[in-house]
Amino acid sequence: MPIRLSTLFFRSLREDPVEADVNSHKLLLRASYIRRAAPGIYSWLPLGLMVLDKIETIVREEMANAGAQEVHFPALLPKEPYEETGRWEEYGDNIFRLQDRKKADYLLAPTHEEVFTLLVKDLYSSYKDLPLQLYQIQTKYRDEARPRAGLLRGREFIMKDAYSFDVDDAGLEISYQSQRDAYERVFQRLGLEYVICAADAGAMGGSKSEEFLAPSEIGEDTFVRSQAGFAANVEAVRFTPSEKIDSSNIPAAEVHDSPNTPTIATLVDFANKNVSRHPDGEFTAADTLKNVVLKLVNPDGKTRLVVVGLPGDRDVDQKRAEAWFGVDVEQAEAEDFEKHPGLVKGYIGPTKNGKQFLGLEAESKIEYLLDPRVAEGSHWVTGANEDQKHVFNLVYGRDFQADGIADIANIMAGDPAPDGSGELELARGIEIGHVFQLGRKYAEALGLKVLDENGKLVTVTMGSYGIGVTRIMAVLAEENQDEKGLIWPESVSPADVHVLAAGKDEKVFEVAEKLTADLEASGKTVLIDDRPKLSPGVKFADAELIGIPKILIIGKGLADGEVEIWDRATNNRQSVGVESAVEQLLS
C-alpha cells in the first residue's frame, strides 16, 4: 500500500525550530521524521521509522552475511553483571540508574558486553561450539552530559552491537575481519563515505581497535590521514622516536639570565635579542623545549606529577595525553607547584647548575618524559630551573636524560605520518562504527571458559563491534541535503517514488492513483501526495523537504498526455508520456 500524505501522520514546518542548529536536525524536525521528547531523546514519526527500518534491514542482511545471529536483550538490566566488571562504578553518572519496588538496583544498559558474555557462558562450554557471533539491534541509554545535534549524540539511541567469541587469538582475528568486512559493505550500501581509523584501544589490553568515521565538519572526532592511506584517530597516532643526530659541533650549554620570560613567546623574543645562535639564524618556538607539568589522576583519585618536554611550538593534546597515560590528565595547579619548589614555573628544565635535575632529583621523584620528536643529540633552549634563567645549547643525551617518552603533543597539519606515507592532514569525523578486539577482559571477569581439545579450561577471547544506527540516520541526513530539504539515497528513502498530484482536476488524481498502483505492482514503494485542495507550491516544497529521490508530477502536462519525472538531487525535470512513466522509473 502506498503512503498517503492525505492521511500520513505528518505536518511540515515552514520555519526552523530554534532548538536545532545543525541542518540534519532542522530538516528531520521540519519534515516530521522525529520530534524531541526530552534532551537527547526523540520520538519517531512514521517517516522516521521507515528510514530507520531501511537502515536496520541493511545492517541485518550484512550481519547475516558475516554469520552473526540476532538475539535481543532487555534494555533494563540488573546491576550485578556490571558490578562484576567494575563498570557500575566506572560509568559513573553516565548510566541511567533506577530501582525496583524492592529497592534493587537496575540500569538502562549503555552497552551489553556483560550480558552477552553471560548468555554464552550459560549455553556453551566447549571449543566445538566456537566460533560464535551474536548481535542485537537495541536501544542504548547513556546519560550524556551534553547531548548534541539531534540524533547525532542522544541519550537514547539505537545501536547494533555484535560480539564474537573464539577459543584463541587467531580465531578472534578472523571474526574481527569478518565484522570489519561487513561494516564496509553496510556503509557502502548506505552510500556513506567513511574512513577506517586506527583507534585508541584503551590502556588495558592493548588490543586492536578501529573506528569508522564519516568525514564531516560537524563531527566530534578529530582524525588524521595521509594521501597514501594512513588514517587514525588523533588519540591513536603514535610517532616513532627521532633518530640520534650528531651533536659534536654544539658548544657547551650555557645559562643566561632571561628576566621576565615565562612563556615561549617571551623566551623566543629574548633569545633573538640577546643570544647569538649557532649556527646563524633566528630562534623560533621550535628551538625551545617546553616543559609541562601534568597531574595524572588515577580512577581511585590518587594523583602523581610528571613533567613532559616537548618542542615549544607544540601543546599537550589532552585527549592524546589521556590515551597515552590511560588515566585522566589535568594541568598542574598552583598548589602542586607549592609542594615541589624545585619546579620553577615558567623556567622548568631538565637540568640545574649543569646537572641532571628532573627524574634524578630523589626527593621529587617526578618522571621526566620527552616528546618522540626530541632526538638524542638535538640541542635546545629551555628552562634552567631557576627563576629568570634559561639554558642554551642543552643537548639531549649529552647534558640531560629522560625517563621515557610521552607522545602527547598536538598533531599539526603537515606532520609526517608515522608510517612514512607522507604528510598528515587533520579532519573531523563522526564515529559511525567501531570494531574492537576485547580480548579476554570480560570473559575473565565473568568466567567465560570452555574446554579445549585437550580437556583444559581456556578463557574465551572476544570482540565487540558497534554501529550507531540512529547516528547513521543523522549522518545520512547531514550528508544528503540542500537548502530545500533532504535528499535520501535510494537505499534508505522512505519510498522509491514520490507521486505528486498537482492540480484540481479529478483526472489528475485519477492518473496519480493509477500510476501509484502500477508502480507498486512493479515492486516500487510509493508515497503519494493526494492531499486535495492544496496549491502545487506547497506540494513541491513538501516533496523537496521530505527528500524522496524520485518525484513523479502529474499536473498541467496531463492535457498533452504527459507527466514529469523530477530528480530531487539534480533538480532535473523530464516530461514523459503517461504510459511510459512507470517504465522510466523502473529503469
Place this chain on the structure above:
RNA sequence: CGGGGUGUAGCGUAGUGGCUAGCGCACCUGCUUUGGGAGCAGGGGAUCGCAGGUUCGAGUCCUGUCACCCCGACCA
C-alpha cells in the same frame, strides 16, 4: 562542572510598569483560487517556564528556582 544565551499558542516571533497580550505560519468554517509555500471573510487555541516579592496595577521591575540551547570539560 565552568562560560555565554534563551524561556510569550504546535512552530517562528512582537510587546517603554497602564485598556481585553499583538502578528505570521499551522489548525477550523464558508466562498473564490490551483505549476512554486493563494485571496477574502469569520473562528478556536496562551494560567507570558515556576514560586515569591515590590506596586493602585507586572509578560515588563526585584529575588529565588526550574528548564532548554550553544561553547568548553566529560563521553567503550
